[in-house]
Amino acid sequence: MPRAACFRFSARRAYFLCWGRHQQETFFAGHREVFRGILRKLGHGVADELVDWFNTVDATYRSDLRDLFQGQFAALRHEIEQRFAAFDAKLERRVGELRSGLREEMAGLETRLSHRIDGLRVDMHGMETRLIRWMVAMWAGTIGTMIALLRLWR
Numbered sequence: 182m183p184r185a186a187c188f189r190f191s192a193r194r195a196y197f198l199c200w201g202r203h204q205q206e207t208f209f210a211g212h213r214e215v216f217r218g219i220l221r222k223l224g225h226g227v228a229d230e231l232v233d234w235f236n237t238v239d240a241t242y243r244s245d246l247r248d249l250f251q252g253q254f255a256a257l258r259h260e261i262e263q264r265f266a267a268f269d270a271k272l273e274r275r276v277g278e279l280r281s282g283l284r285e286e287m288a289g290l291e292t293r294l295s296h297r298i299d300g301l302r303v304d305m306h307g308m309e310t311r312l313i314r315w316m317v318a319m320w321a322g323t324i325g326t327m328i329a330l331l332r333l334w335r
Contacts, residue, residue, distance in 0.1 A: 219231070
């Protein structure tokens with residue numbers, strides 16, 4: 182029984198020629214018949230050349246695509262870096278605006294707090310004065326009462 186040639190995909194090469202019956206199960210039935218017809222009409226030498234030509238064309242297309250993608254990816258990378266730089270500048274500007282706004286707000290809060298603390302100091306000073314007056318009045322009353330009790334008791 183003659184061995185049939187088949188084309189198979191590989192990680193590095195698009196096609197290669199393999200011989201044997203166990204390799205034929207990996208292809209569709211329609212493709213098998215086409216490949217058998219090519220082998221019968223052209224022979225093994227031409228089939229090998231056809232496989233080599235497919236591999237050469239595939240390698241050429243792969244290198245062309247690789248070059249194209251590398252160029253596209255370089256342009257895309259450059260555009261992404263530009264956008265990140267613009268975003269970074271925009272973010273820095275917004276953070277600066279936020280900081281200046283916060284500083285103004287903090288200055289306003291500090292002024293209001295200072296006024297309230299001054300008001301509390303005035304209120305506490307007035308309360309302290311009233312408490313001292315009441316204390317003096319109570320001590321005077323207590324001393325007067327003790328003096329009166331000592332005079333009565335003697």
